[in-house]
Each structure stands twice: as C-alpha cells, then as structure tokens.
Amino acid sequence: VLSGCGVYDGTEIHEASAVLVHLSRGGAEVQMYAPDVPQMHVIDHSKGQPAEAESRNVLVESARIARGKITSLAKLTTADHDAVIFPGGFGAAKNLSTFAVDGKDCKVNREVERVLKDFHKAGKPIGLCCISPVLAAKVLSGAEVTVGHEEEEGGKWPYAGTAGAIKELGAKHCVKEVTISFPAHVDTKNKVVTTPAFMCETALHHIFDGIGAMLVSWSNSMPHPSGGYACVASLTTTVSDEKRKKVGPSSENVFVLSIHQQTDEPDSCLSSHAVVILKVF
Numbered sequence: 001v002l003s004g005c006g007v008y009d010g011t012e013i014h015e016a017s018a019v020l021v022h023l024s025r026g027g028a029e030v031q032m033y034a035p036d037v038p039q040m041h042v043i044d045h046s047k048g049q050p051a052e053a054e055s056r057n058v059l060v061e062s063a064r065i066a067r068g069k070i071t072s073l074a075k076l077t078t079a080d081h082d083a084v085i086f087p088g089g090f091g092a093a094k095n096l097s098t099f100a101v102d103g104k105d106c107k108v109n110r111e112v113e114r115v116l117k118d119f120h121k122a123g124k125p126i127g128l129c130c131i132s133p134v135l136a137a138k139v140l141s142g143a144e145v146t147v148g149h150e151e152e153e154g155g156k157w158p159y160a161g162t163a164g165a166i167k168e169l170g171a172k173h174c175v176k177e178v179t180i181s182f183p184a185h186v187d188t189k190n191k192v193v194t195t196p197a198f199m200c201e202t203a204l205h206h207i208f209d210g211i212g213a214m215l216v217s218w219s220n221s222m223p224h225p226s227g228g229y230a231c232v233a234s235l236t237t238t239v240s241d242e243k244r245k246k247v248g249p250s251s252e253n254v255f256v257l258s259i260h261q262q263t264d265e266p267d268s269c270l271s272s273h274a275v276v277i278l279k280v281f
Contacts, residue, residue: 001073001084001115002034002062003091007198008043010058012089014204015129015197016065018211019087026215031081034062035073035111040094040101058095073111078122084115085215088130088197099134104168106138113139123191127214130197131162136190137171144187146176148196159199178206184214193217 004010023030035058042054063070076084086092093100097108108116116139119126128136133145149156150163150173163173174185178200186193195214197207 001076001086001096001112002032002058002065002070003086003089003095004034004039004056004058005061005064006043006045006091007089008045008048009039009041009056009094010061010089010091011065011087012130012198013065014207015087015089015211018208019085019127019129019215021208022212022215031076032062032066032070033073033076034059034070035096035109037095037109039091040098058091073109073115076111076115078118078124081124083125083127084119085127086129086132086135088128088132088199090131092130092132092135096132097135097138099131099138099165104165106134108135108138116140120190120192125191125193127193129195129211129214130199131159133192133194134162134166134169136192136194137166137169140190140192141170142172143190143192144172144174144185145192145194146174146185146196147194148178148199149175156201157199158201162199178202178210184210184217186217 002011002016005013007013020030037058039056039058039061042051042056043049044051059070059072086096090100093106095109096112097106099106112135116126116135120140126136128145131147133147136143137145145166147159147162147166149160152158152160163175166173176185176194176196178196179202184193184195193214195210197210200206
C-alpha cells in the first residue's frame with residue numbers, strides 16, 4: 001500500500017523498492033494499491049519546503065513507483081491476498097493518516113483502517129516499516145510495533161519521539177535496531193511485523209537488509225519447539241575481517257546467517273538471535 005511518491009510527502013521510494021526486490025526474489029505476486037485522495041500537501045524535495053501552488057493525488061503519484069500498475073485501495077480485499085505491506089515515508093503520516101499534524105489524536109484514512117482491520121480479522125500478516133507502524137498502533141488495539149529507538153542518540157534516531165506517541169496510542173513499543181542482527185519485531189498475537197528502516201540515519205544497505213528481515217520473518221516464520229517463532233532473517237556477504245579469520249582467509253564463499261527467536265511471553269518485547277558464520281566449499 002503506497003502513499004504517494006517521495007519521502008517528505010509520500011512513500012519513501014528506497015523502502016518501497018526494497019520491499020519489491022525482496023518479494024520478487026521470493027517469488028511473490030505483488031499488486032500495488034493507494035487511496036484515491038488528494039495529498040495533504042506537496043513538498044519540493046530539492047528545498048524541503050512546501051510547494052504552495054501545487055496539489056497532487058496520492059493514487060496518481062503512487063503510480064510512478066508502481067510503473068503504472070496500481071489500483072485504488074478501495075478495491076483491496078483479503079480474499080485476494082495473503083498479506084499486506086505498508087512502506088514508510090511521510091505519506092503514511094500525512095496521506096494515510098493525520099499523524100504528522102495530530103499525533104496521538106490522529107485519524108486514519110477509512111480505507112487504510114478497513115484494510116488493517118480486515119487483514120487482522122482474517123489472521124493474515126501485516127508488515128509496516130519506518131513511520132507506518134503508527135497506523136497499526138492507532139487501529140489495532142494493543143499491537144506491538146517498533147520504530148527503532150526511544151532516544152535520538154545524537155541524531156542517529158531523529159524521529160525517536162514517535163515511540164512515545166505510539167505508547168500514548170495504547171500500543172507497545174519495542175526497541176529494535178536497523179542492522180542485520182534481526183531488526184524486525186514480530187507481534188505474534190496480531191501477526192504484525194515492523195522494522196525501523198529510515199527512522200534511523202544509517203547506510204542504505206542496512207535499510208534494505210532490515211526490510212528483507214521484516215518480510216522473511218512473516219513469510220517464513222514457523223512454530224518453534226520452545227515457543228514463539230524461529231525465523232531466518234537474512235543472508236549477506238558482508239562479514240567483518242575479524243569474523244572472516246575464524247573461517248579462513250577467502251571471503252568469496254563466506255556468508256552470515258542470522259537466526260531469530262521471538263519470545264512468546266505476553267509482556268515481553270525481548271528476543272534472542274544468533275549469528276552463524278558459514279563457509280561454502
């Protein structure tokens with residue numbers, strides 16, 4: 001579900017692209033949707049300022065990312081889909097809801113609210129990244145989500161205040177990283193999976209890997225004998241020199257496999273993970 005085109009007034013394009021790449025690699029069939037409504041406003045991204053004389057439509061702008069293959073959100077039904085994903089970008093807080101203006105007192109677009117409630121009722125996974133977890137926090141009572149850290153930490157987490165608003169909405173916020181060490185949070189009860197993405201000031205490849213972890217966590221999750229879920233988070237060729245020495249001098253066939261177990265305790269946001277270094281001979 002898209003919210004326009006461009007980080008400051010629509011969908012964060014890198015996040016949407018990351019979602020599409022990971023889904024494509026997994027062999028998923030994807031249909032893109034957006035609400036057929038006016039944008040809250042238009043931002044000149046070269047200046048970071050509103051373009052006062054312009055007005056744009058969310059569906060029309062989202063079609064840029066979808067390469068024209070997009071449908072009005074009013075036509076999205078659970079019967080035709082296995083899961084729903086909301087990339088981030090300020091459009092989630094401006095066009096899919098009024099969170100950017102009203103904070104905890106925000107309203108959610110009625111079609112967005114319907115979709116979230118329908119997928120939740122059907123027990124189908126809901127993925128949200130960056131700022132979009134506020135939608136689940138508002139609509140799904142008691143949901144567990146993450147937007148990263150709760151302190152700015154010198155500018156690394158510039159939107160950390162969002163975590164406080166999520167708590168005020170009655171949801172539980174769980175602190176998570178955006179790195180390969182399994183950044184996604186899995187709310188097993190509500191089947192809501194979230195990851196911080198660009199809520200953190202970090203390198204693009206970390207955002208890409210984090211979104212991949214979010215997608216894999218709900219598509220490949222399975223019951224774990226000790227309770228909760230065990231998930232393969234990601235596979236990457238990025239290995240530190242120190243770790244590489246433990247498996248040999250050649251880096252060509254060295255991979256990192258991150259495995260995550262989510263606890264099943266009702267009052268816990270804690271989880272554990274193990275990073276396994278593999279060498280393929």
